[in-house]
Amino acid sequence: MDDFQPATTAEHLLWLLAEHGVEHLFLNPGTDSAPLQEAMATLAKAGVATPKVVICSFESLALAAAHGYWQVTGRPQCVFVHVDVGTQNLGAMMHNMLRDRAGVIIIAGKTPYAEEPGAPGGRSHTIHWQQDVPDQAGVVRGYAKWVMEITRPGMLARAIGRAVQVATGGLPGPAYLMVSRDVLMDPPAPELGRTTRYAVPRPPAADPETVAWIAAKVAAAERPLLITAKVGRRAAGFHAVTRLADLAGVRVIDLAESGCVSISTSHPMNLLPAADAQRAVEEADLIIAVDADAPWIPRFTRPREDATIVHIDLDPLKTSMPMWTFPVDVAVTADGPTALGQIADRLEEMGHTAQERAAEASRAPAAAGDGPITGAEVISALNGLLRPDDLVIEEAVTNARALHDHLERTEPATMFGAGAPGLGWGLAGAVGVSMASPGRRVVSVVGDGGFMFSVPTAALCLAAEAGAPIMAVVLNNDGYRASRLPVFELFPDGLSATRGDAEGTRFSAPPDFAAVARACHAHGETVTDRSELPAALQRGLQAVESGRSAVVDVHILRD
Template identity: 80%
Template sequence: MDDFIPATTAEHLLWLLAEHGVEHLFLNPGTDSAPLQEAIATLGKAGVAVPRVILCSFESVALAAAHGYWQVTRRPQAVFVHVDVGTQNLGAMMHNALRDRAGVVVIAGRTPYAEEPGAPGGRSNPIQWHQDVPDQAGVIRGYAKWVMEVTRPAMLARAVGRAVQLAAGGLPGPAYLMISRDVLMDPPATEPGRRDRYALPSPPAADPGTVRRVAEALAAAERPLLVTAKTGRRAAGFHAVTRLADAGVRVLDLAESGCVNISTAHPLNVLTAEEGRRAVEQADLLLVVDADVPWIPRFTSPAPGATIVHVDPDPLKTDTPLWTFPVDVAVTADGATALAQIADELERTGHVPAVRPAPAVPGPAAPPPTPPVAGPMSAAEVVAALEEVLRPEDLVVEEAVTASVALHEGLSRTLHGTMFGAGAPGLGWGLAGAVGVSLASPGRRVVSVVGDGSFMFGVPTAALCLAAEAGAPIMAVVLNNDGYRASRLPVFELFPHGLSVAQGDAAGTRFAAPPDFAAVARACHAHGETVRDRAGLAAALRRGLAAVESGRSAVVDVHIARD
């Protein structure tokens, strides 16, 4: 380790994380983190580079922030939590990290093994018996890509190297590493361990024969449709999707993606949900790439004779027990890589899709829009105001739930990497995820659009505290409809003639006494403002953005129509 010799395994652990490129350690401390906290002070005084430690007052926001940072940088960060209870507090953010294939290393303490008097790091508090559970890793085993416990210092270097390698490589995902405080206090291994020999595999490419087959099918198709959700997470994916669109392939950019797969200004971008349903039904070839749910059979399905090509690093979706979408050609490949190969083959052969106009589907004539002047605001009006105040390079983080469609249909996003989302349904990601995006994008304005339910799920006091601790301000725009509309709509859907519809409400979906979100923001030293009048909406958003530019977070609580 050059001229530095660590005195404890905890010091070795911090050095290893930095050696493997981990820049931040999102720390929620507990009784088992004491050796790590002392090591931070010791290494800091010695001038040894270690990850920047960011205090997190709740575990779920720590993981969401690390997830957001990964989306921007594709570099895994570390989260430290307290034994089993801290692991449990990661909650739905573990689900999101699994489904969104987010590379992050979660390090959890373990109850000390030593009980004898004088044992360094041994048990010294009743909770260390209470927290000694039969299977701590079982709390998240179904959501972690890899699990290991470090039981002796000699295995630490290999375990950390493997954790970072697996988190970032192949199908990325969360790695879960456990280590007790008595092991952290042990003398370190003599073998330092370094980041070499833990190479990441290149993204898998499609075999040439399959590329030719898909390109020929695209060239022969009259109404090809590319359906994608997450290919645009990488710049190479955004570029590859655009190349296919430039060649005449329509693109359905699924709203669930939380990313920009293609510019909203591209003429072949299918912009509305209704148009997307028709496009699925009309296509004679569907190229499904990096999309977990390409369509919902309850509402739409491809034509019986349509050819369906599925490209995914795991086209069998082995972590989803019931995934039975029809597939004619399954391609195991990275989406961005395969689409670039297909575009290259089309250019090489001089073939372009034989695109024919889709048959017209008459719909009801829409009356000319008139700006509302009274009544509660709609989500679409808030999106229109955001469209007015945001710049193309601003970063938008989305957890708008039932307003997601309005956001994706009404907000222009023309640049790669200007839209983010959890890519999974675990609510509470939008605030701290935005902090992670901000931390990875210094100098950029970051705006998180969340529902009122999502705002509360996101532990706002902890998320705003994290933003201040990290120096990563965000503006949260709360679409406040006084309840859980996402939980009300299924009741209306399943019981269209029921009493709930007749009453215009469903049990357990209205907040009788909701918090004052602007006051919550001000209590956390952030700018807070409540908006009920559409005339003042744009000005309020500009004030929130000005706060972000000054280094201070903001919450703009916008009251919109309940339904």
Template identity: 85%
Template structure:
């Protein structure tokens, strides 16, 4: 371990994390983290490299930020939480990390085992009995890819190496470790343990026969369609989707809810309008589904006479018990890798341009700008198009406004839009902070609903941005309520009293907080916009704040339908 000899297992743990490439430890401290906090001071004085400690005031915010960092870098970061209660406060962000296949490592404290007088790190507070629960890991067992408790120093090196390997490899996902503070205070193992040769599997490719078969079908198809949600998470996926669209005239449905750019919004084969996508599903004779949890919703559209190829690292979708979409050919492969193989095969076949007559997609026309009344979502997106640069990074958690954002926001470059494609609201603020941390100097803009803004614990998220020196601009689409919870009432009861009066119980905020004031209380600029004439200028001021190193919140009051 170079010239440094750790005195405790906690010191060894920090050293191991750094050796495995973990750059940040998002810390939410408690009584169980004391050995780590002392170890940080000791190692800093000794000049030993350890992850940068980022103080977080709420656990879900810490995990969302680590998740955002992973999306940009594909490098796992670590979150430390306080025993069972800290684990519970990870909440829906654990679901998001699982569904979005985010390689993150969560380390949770564990109630001390020792209770004898003088035992280092032993039980010393009432809560050490109260927090001794039968199955702490059960809180996250359905969402963690791997769970392990470190019960003795000798297993630490292998446990950390395995956590990084499992979180990063295959279908990435969260790894959950537990360790009690008395173990953290134990003397470390005599040998530091191996920190190398925890190989991460390379992305699986499709077999050559399958690639040839798909390429042949693609060349023969009259109405081929590619549906993808997350192939563009990596730049090579974006390029592969674009190559197929250029080579074979494949029309592309870039699923809106994933918050990802799979193909340029200006590409003629990009089916941006929902209605166009639904018709394409029904008309296609070949559909290739790649890295998409829900390729279409049967209630609204279904293929009629198409051969369906499904490419995914887990095409069986074993974590979705009732995933029963029709599939004719199922391929276990990494989406970007397989699409690249298919494109290369088409080029080998001499298929270098789309057949004549392949239809091009049309971008949905924006509705006319109203002369008066509330600002519309279309106007907000038009204003964003005016102020954003092509290399700005956009984080999306717009909920019921996500479709408009997807259809009308200009995104022409890979890796310039992020989201989870998951149901756990409250990710957008801290996820943006993580993206900002991983992208120094970039302008990071998150577009969230007012409900998502509050779910995101804005005081904690904005303070985290200040702590980490990772400024963001949050654009809040503020319609004074939970539109996402109101619309299902109207859908299920179209003739009901709620639909008749245009409202549903529990979906309006009668006394919402002043989001701009919240921002100003948390080291950020805050501004409320009610007049469309001032919208672009407000967004420019928010971006100027980000450029100066300060976060900003632009609270835009939109129509409350």
């Protein structure tokens, strides 16, 4: 409304978020959110647009959902949490936001300052002293891109504008704001402040001279190789990688760690089997690493000494990783999709024609056999059911490599992952993707440990509250295989390896995941017989199409 005049700073805050394009407020309420909750009701009655409130019963899931929404749209959403304890519950999802360069605005309450009788919003409970900690922002300071406390109404408009600008631009990341409820209850500043001219920097391009030099190197190389993890998050990156593969015969290692696809899984230059990728690193005379945190693992493979290595990244110095010391000959500060598109354009200008492509390797999962269902069989069943435009979220941990190698994904932006190892993202991240993609079927493939890390009751509640159904396919190998394998690796002759087990990695009394789903008003079923697998997955997809979430718990080979 043009004549909007907020009565409180809380009302002004909600109006500002909407004016800056924030569509959702993921809310985990507490004693400090009361002014916002009243403001939501007041503004709704007055017909003033505000972000849609999505109630979240656990903070980390709110942040994971906002992260998933960012991956699809590139637009930061807002998460509100309760003072220091709510901030602490953001947990590993803050790590994921940092590593995946995902923008979100986190607003945390702050212990009220006022304590005198009658002070609006002042201290009124014991917890207002218990939660008064020396450095609340220190909980996230190592992971947040920007931190600020709003201490008076007059700074609110600038703080929100700056938060959106910083979260979105440059190296995107979380912006963390704090505000106490007594400030939220204050009358707003007389001047509401501007909501425009907080320009977000355009994605940086490589300089023409560097582009020409790289294109010439690609044209002259006998075995050029491109390694990436996240450039395919944007359709422009997917298409640029494909163009380079087609134009210059550039082989592509699309690292599984990001969960996305940067080139079609059916493209013959996509080196999917891990062994092929390892050999390619060792054989390449030119390596272009783009948006990859760890382009190879030196313990297992290294480039040849005479290989030219080009690194393209928004932050090629990787300043948040103190010991990032991969060999690099030319470092380019540029947006990955933009720079690769420039290189492809230059190759076309040079009249470079397509090179002979390498023969495509067989990537079909192993055929079904006797014994327990394998992860590869689940992937094969999904291939028979998923549409090209279905959205897949990956948090399969030790089955991630197999999923990446064998799941058929031929269209850009149809596969997502946390882009970092903070476990527990797979369900709520999928909800965020679903919220940003109405009408699309969203399937999250998770391990049984990851499913429990995801706080499934809270995640399924979030999906229902947001009207964003998902299907979770649980690859259930009855424990923490990811924590068992390092024991065998470091102690190959140890007692654990001899007996084929490791302490603390098996569940003796695991939950019934299908029953958990049903308790949350979702479809749930358990699969132990491979003949029942396709039908169970189909029923799960039908539930999603009807607007209801589903959990298909597939008991796979336990090793």
